[in-house]
Every structure is written in structure tokens, then in C-alpha cells.
Amino acid sequence: MRWLSTKALREGTVLQSFAFDETHKHLYVLQVRADGEAAGNLCLNRLDHQGNALGHMYLQGFGHGVSMGVQNAPDGTVWIWTEAASKGGYGQGVTRFRFTAGAVRTAEDVKVRKPIPGSTNNQPSVCMTSKRVSVRYRMDGKARYRVWDLESFVDRDYDDPVADFAQTGAHPDATIPFQGYALHGDHVYQLAGTAYDAKTNPPAERGNAYLSCLDIRTGKLVQRTRTGAGASLTYREPEGLAVRGSRLYMGFASGTSGARRFSLYYKPAAKKDA
Template identity: 75%
Template sequence: MTERFDLAAPAVRRLWKKTLHEGTVLQSFAFDEAHKHLYALQLAAGGAESGDLCLNRLDYDGTLLGHMYLKGFGHGVSMGVQNAADGNVWIWTEAAARNGYGQGVTRFRFFDGATRTGDDVAIREPIARSTNNQPSVCMTSKRVAIRYRLDNKPRYRVWDLDAFVARDYADPIADLAQTGLHPDSSVPFQGYALYGDHLYQLAGTAYDTATNPPEKHGNAYLSCLDIRTGKLVQRQRTEAGHSLDHREPEGVAVRHAGTPQLYLGLASGSAGARLFSLYYKPLSA
């Protein structure tokens, strides 16, 4: 599977200034194509240090359908949705927070109003000595990726999803360094998504009058890595949603049904009352 998104294609607005259960920014999101649900992670109010997250379920129009809390899971850097053959929907997130970031990963089912802790999920630590583990799931290729740090250097490892679920971590499909994120290496990582043979990354910061003024339309970049070679194949600045206030890039995800679409998230609004917007780039013919 080699098809990839052209990051230079114009971005299309899909959702505009929608709300989540908490007033914090969107951190990451993923799609359940079977049931037309959008799942979105955000930090619970005051939960950054402890790694407390709020998981939201919305419809594809951005209407909030429910939420649950994940106590001590992490920062919500990335997530995945697995549509299992038996009809179950599994949510993949980081878990076992330390210093606010998950040191392993887990999967669980969504139950509106529920609260989960590390004691009632099975935590996986597939990469020895690694820290800051963050998952992404591609249901088209049936693969799972984990972004992790080894000796404090960010990397990605990719497995067959069925093997990973069976806890067979011995034969990964790929292992590669995170590279090519942004022309300015000091600009922070803001999410990634796996699609087939490619990883899509997002980097950027919120508007700042001194270093990232709104009139310059932001410093957000999307980039693409080929997992077979580990090389950067494309990097593109995006001005999507440049009219938003705050405009902080947050999260990348892929819709797989029909013509695949690569989505990026943007947070806006005032502190304590953040909103989110989604833009996408369609897969080129």
C-alpha cells in the first residue's frame, strides 16, 4: 500500500468551532467509520500533571454524544480506533502516566459517563526501556504504530494490528526515527497518524504576537514519512483556519471510508472555553 496524501493540496473545512465536554484544547482525535463516530481526547481541567484525560464521542457533524474520563493515562498526544471483526469498537490511547505522559498503551471500550484508571485496563509496554508511548491505528492496512522515546529521542515502530493485539511484538513491520517535523526544530510536535506505508506528522504553536503573529497565518506544518525507508517524502506549511483566534494545531487523523481524507485539528477560543475545528486534504487520484 503506497498511496499517500499530497500535503500541498488545499485544505477543506469540515467542522468549525465545535465544543467538547471540557473547556480545554483538543489533543487528538480518530474516526469510527463503522458507526460514524468521532472520538476526541482532551486534558481534564487541571489534569496535565497527573495525566487525566477526557474522551469525547461526537457524531460526524460535531455534536457531542457522550464522554468518559481516563485517570492517569497521559497527555492524549495521539489515539486510535479499532473496529474489531466481532463488531466491538476499541479505543487505543497512551496509559500509565508519568510526568503527565503515558509510558505504555492500552485499549478499552467507550462507555458514556464512565471513569477508567490504570487498574482496570491492560497496559502494554511493547518497547523495552521506552518512554512516552503514543498509538495510532490504520484500519485500511490493519496496522498499529507507536510513537515512543528511547534515550529521549522520538521514534516510531509499526506492527501488524492482529499480532500487536496478540502481544506478539517480536516482528515489527518498521522502526524509524522521527524526522522532518518542522523547519524550526524548536517548534513542538502536535500529533501524528498512520496510513498504509506513511506516517503523517503535525507541528506548530498557537498564535503569539511576538513569535507567531496571526497576520502571518501561523507556523503549522504537516509532514509525511515513508515507513519503508524512514525518509521524509513531503513537508508543507498549512494556513488552514488562519482566521481563527488562538489557532493551535492539535491532532492528525485519517478517514478511511470512501475517498480517504487526512484531517488536522485546530484549537481556538479563550482559555477555559476552547473550541476545535477540523480541516482535511483528500487523497489524490
């Protein structure tokens, strides 16, 4: 089901990831800044649930924005979790900060966490239902997930994770790009796929985007399915996942280069429909 259709963001680039602040009915969307991919320069957009802009801030040298999270703290503070400390365009740690419209943050003025020694490409997700945080990371070039209790992670106690397992099953074709993930309860949801291409991924075949679900208790693939959501979009590149209530939301970029738009579609966030 479509939730938001062809909405604009601050930059003319594709969305990379998004997350919901249900307490304040806000939607946060990350995108790479134009000509800033190699440096890891991001734009964080805050919108209402109708897709109207409520401000933005720039994150210089943070990463690619593969995933993000929103933490609603008991004292009312809203923390935004993203990757940080970009190297080669991808964050080598994670951080959290408060949203400030119009602000510019650099990796030097946030507290970067590196919870997995020796890892690269750290990308966070937060589940406020289970009060957990996950980090997708690479070790020796291979992608994995590690999950912690959120309170312990905030306290920098990384020694007793809830789970640690290899990424698997994101797409039937292992060469197809990974496009985002979201932690929810005992499951990690994954998105993979490419933009439409007349030869390799024609619109007539409704795209090659796949959703998959992993059980964090076993690391095993629960289910994987191709999704035709947003099939009528031009360009249609899958980008980002987030869970809101009982729904799993998928992001899709559309439009022309330099003037991209984003749309969100949803389906039940149940493992049988992953």
C-alpha cells in the first residue's frame, strides 16, 4: 500500500534511509548530499507524516546513510542514530545526536562509538518496541549484524550483545546491491534491489526489489519475497526500510537525476509476510 507519493527532499538526490518518531509524528530521511558521496556528506530531513518539510541539517563526513534510527528517551529527548566517521564514503562507527534545524555537524563534534573492534562500515537501527539497537557491520569484508539492549549500548556496555550473526538471504542474486535494513523485535528486515534499467531491470518486469527477514535468535532466513510496490514509478530504486507499529515501510526513489523524489509503501511487518 502506498503511504507517501513522490515527495521532495532538501537535496535532489535519492533517499538512503528513514525512521519514524512516533511520539512527535515526525519522519526523518537521510540522503547523500549532491557531490558529497565520496566524503560521506549527508542531509538529514525532518518531515511531518504528510511529507511536508519541517527542517534539515547537514552531517559532514558521516557516511552513506544506509540505515538510521530514532530513540525516544525517557526524559523526552529525541536522539537520532546514524553512522559516523566516514572512510571511503561509509561510516566506521555510529553516533547519536539531537536534531537542530539548519545546523551543520561534523564527525569531530559528535561522540563516535566503535562498539565492534576491527569492524568497518557500521550502520545502526533502533527498535523502540524491544528497546534494542543493532549495528550492521563488516568484518574481513563480510557483512554481519550485532544486536544489544539499548540501555546497555547507550551506557557503552558492548560486551554482552543479544545476538551476532551473518547477513544472509537479502537477494537471490548476491551481486544485487543491499539497500537498507530495520530491526524490529526478534527480526531484521532487509531490502535489496536496483533502479529500473531498460536492459537489466526493465519496468515491464516490475523491478528486482526483494524484501527478506532474518530471525536474530538463529540468524536464519525466515522468508524472502519479491515486491512490486511502486512498480509504476519512474526510475524506482529501492532505498531504506523502517517499521512503524505493525507495518513495514519501504522507500523508493523516483524522478530524474538531480531532481529525485521519494515514496513510501507499506505492508504488514509479520514474518510470514516479510
